Amino acid sequence: MGKIMAVANQKGGVGKTTTAINLSSCLAAAEKKTLIVDLDPQANTSSGLGCYAKDTDITAYEVLIGNASAADAIVSTMLPYLSLLPSHVRLVGAEVELVPMVAREHKLKEVLAPILSNYEYIIIDCPPSLGLLTLNTLTAADSVIIPIQCEYYALEGMGQLLNSINLVQMHLNPELQIEGVLLTMYDGRLNLSRQVAEETRKYFPEKVYSTAINRNVRLSEAPSFGKPIILYDILSTGAQNYISLAKEIISNG
Amino acid sequence: MGKIMAVANQKGGVGKTTTAINLSSCLAAAEKKTLIVDLDPQANTSSGLGCYAKDTDITAYEVLIGNASAADAIVSTMLPYLSLLPSHVRLVGAEVELVPMVAREHKLKEVLAPILSNYEYIIIDCPPSLGLLTLNTLTAADSVIIPIQCEYYALEGMGQLLNSINLVQMHLNPELQIEGVLLTMYDGRLNLSRQVAEETRKYFPEKVYSTAINRNVRLSEAPSFGKPIILYDILSTGAQNYISLAKEIISNG
Ligand SMILES: Nc1ncnc2c1ncn2[C@@H]1O[C@H](COP(=O)(O)OP(=O)(O)OP(=O)(O)O)[C@@H](O)[C@H]1O
Numbered sequence: 001m002g003k004i005m006a007v008a009n010q011k012g013g014v015g016k017t018t019t020a021i022n023l024s025s026c027l028a029a030a031e032k033k034t035l036i037v038d039l040d041p042q043a044n045t046s047s048g049l050g051c052y053a054k055d056t057d058i059t060a061y062e063v064l065i066g067n068a069s070a071a072d073a074i075v076s077t078m079l080p081y082l083s084l085l086p087s088h089v090r091l092v093g094a095e096v097e098l099v100p101m102v103a104r105e106h107k108l109k110e111v112l113a114p115i116l117s118n119y120e121y122i123i124i125d126c127p128p129s130l131g132l133l134t135l136n137t138l139t140a141a142d143s144v145i146i147p148i149q150c151e152y153y154a155l156e157g158m159g160q161l162l163n164s165i166n167l168v169q170m171h172l173n174p175e176l177q178i179e180g181v182l183l184t185m186y187d188g189r190l191n192l193s194r195q196v197a198e199e200t201r202k203y204f205p206e207k208v209y210s211t212a213i214n215r216n217v218r219l220s221e222a223p224s225f226g227k228p229i230i231l232y233d234i235l236s237t238g239a240q241n242y243i244s245l246a247k248e249i250i251s252n253g
Numbered sequence: 254m255g256k257i258m259a260v261a262n263q264k265g266g267v268g269k270t271t272t273a274i275n276l277s278s279c280l281a282a283a284e285k286k287t288l289i290v291d292l293d294p295q296a297n298t299s300s301g302l303g304c305y306a307k308d309t310d311i312t313a314y315e316v317l318i319g320n321a322s323a324a325d326a327i328v329s330t331m332l333p334y335l336s337l338l339p340s341h342v343r344l345v346g347a348e349v350e351l352v353p354m355v356a357r358e359h360k361l362k363e364v365l366a367p368i369l370s371n372y373e374y375i376i377i378d379c380p381p382s383l384g385l386l387t388l389n390t391l392t393a394a395d396s397v398i399i400p401i402q403c404e405y406y407a408l409e410g411m412g413q414l415l416n417s418i419n420l421v422q423m424h425l426n427p428e429l430q431i432e433g434v435l436l437t438m439y440d441g442r443l444n445l446s447r448q449v450a451e452e453t454r455k456y457f458p459e460k461v462y463s464t465a466i467n468r469n470v471r472l473s474e475a476p477s478f479g480k481p482i483i484l485y486d487i488l489s490t491g492a493q494n495y496i497s498l499a500k501e502i503i504s505n506g
């Protein structure tokens with residue numbers, strides 16, 4: 001049965017999409033059948049994999065609102081073991097349309113259930129907020145990966161995120177665990193970076209991955225070619241970092 | 254009468270807070286009476302100025318929901334001509350509580366009206382979304398400053414933001430203008446950075462400030478000391494960039 005992992009943090013620009021794309025690509029390269037779900041109306045995960053959904057395509061919006069099944073929306077990617085459930089900007093509407101629905105936080109879990117057994121891993125990219133889209137993801141997920149940018153504001157929002165995770169564990173999904181905390185855009189030459197890394201390891205003892213993702217311009221170039229880092233520049237530090245992260249996650253089980 | 258400028262972009266981590274804090278500080282240093290409003294539940298603008306609102310303090314949440322006036326919430330900062338209307342994480346609740354209210358998008362405009370004449374500039378920092386908090390800001394604002402990070406995903410979200418601005422102009426605030434587009438985290442050595450800057454200038458002819466904010470580690474260090482860049486390191490490139498931006502904005506009138 002597929003393990004569902006959310007990639008979430010309401011702080012913007014911390015590397016959620018970059019982690020979702022590149023972790024899932026490395027899992028697929030290790031021949032683990034993987035589905036990546038784009039639950040952000042910005043659709044950066046979709047475009048970062050070269051997929052630009054049109055108005056007539058079936059996307060996360062149609063699946064979540066109940067007009068289509070997940071299987072209808074899922075497309076292949078340039079990696080054999082990686083499939084994508086794409087997003088579109090119209091997903092913004094779902095935040096409002098879900099509000100009056102019964103069991104509105106459970107919609108994603110319901111629509112993923114029929115396809116769960118087709119994958120070993122399901123990775124879900126979240127928008128930078130703690131609204132209904134992120135709540136749906138945390139309710140559907142077995143665990144959550146928290147990317148933390150090695151910058152000052154990074155730890156400020158942790159209380160809010162952990163609070164939301166607690167609320168989900170109490171009322172919506174008691175099984176939800178923290179899969180791990182990932183340091184992103186790490187630069188060992190900067191005091192600030194080292195300080196944030198040290199504080200994060202104190203704040204989350206035993207949860208922070210030994211792999212940190214270094215700041216690496218190749219990671220920010222890859223999406224403009226619609227490719228994950230392992231297809232854009234396998235020799236880059238970014239690719240090496242995400243390969244080692246995938247190894248850690250596979251071995252954690 | 255105070256000119257109200259929103260700093261908005263739903264893409265996360267593009268430098269909204271950094272721009273709100275440092276632009277308003279430079280305007281204050283030029284002895285323009287300035288109010289900075291933190292309308293993001295992450296409250297990064299507040300903490301970046303050394304203000305950590307407690308549960309008992311009056312913040313943007315109490316003002317927006319109608320339990321207090323703006324004047325009750327406003328506090329001074331270390332700069333004589335700069336005041337702050339702080340935020341707190343409980344502001345998250347406002348997104349939901351505002352939904353059933355009459356004229357819910359006009360709340361911020363209503364609460365700012367009584368204090369408008371006390372300031373020459375009012376700068377409002379937005380969260381990374383296009384929900385009711387950002388709609389309130391765009392409805393209250395005379396103009397909007399759009400920070401664009403010099404990275405690939407930066408231009409992807411522009412259509413969505415311009416669409417929202419159009420909707421606000423049609424239904425909520427016909428006077429709303431684009432004050433300007435600001436390139437942030439610019440690094441002239443990187444192809445990607447130069448490409449995004451070039452594309453942005455094509456996409457927004459005559460709206461892009463000639464001042465670009467360079468990537469500068471001192472900008473990301475300053476908030477950990479609760480200081481704007483001009484008090485943390487006036488000699489840094491970051492300080493020079495924001496001083497020159499303030500000059501451009503003052504001369505644009
Ligand atoms: N390790 C890294 N090194 C260099 N650039 C990076 C790295 N990780 C991400 N980036 C770049 O930083 C920017 C922000 O990353 P990304 O979009 O993945 O963050 P996010 O958390 O998904 O943002 P949002 O909150 O808007 O969804 C992007 O332009 C991305 O290419």
Ligand SMILES: Nc1ncnc2c1ncn2[C@@H]1O[C@H](COP(=O)(O)OP(=O)(O)OP(=O)(O)O)[C@@H](O)[C@H]1O
Nearest residue numbers: 012151265266267268269270271381467468469473
């Ligand atoms: N020009 C710059 N050079 C270096 N670092 C910067 C620069 N501008 C901003 N930063 C850093 O980048 C990170 C993101 O910036 P900031 O928090 O201002 O973005 P934001 O758009 O307000 O994010 P959010 O979407 O979460 O509100 C912060 O850690 C900040 O210190």
Ligand SMILES: [Mg+2]
Nearest residue numbers: 016017040044
């Ligand atoms: Mg993202």
Ligand SMILES: [Mg+2]
Nearest residue numbers: 269270293297
């Ligand atoms: Mg911000």
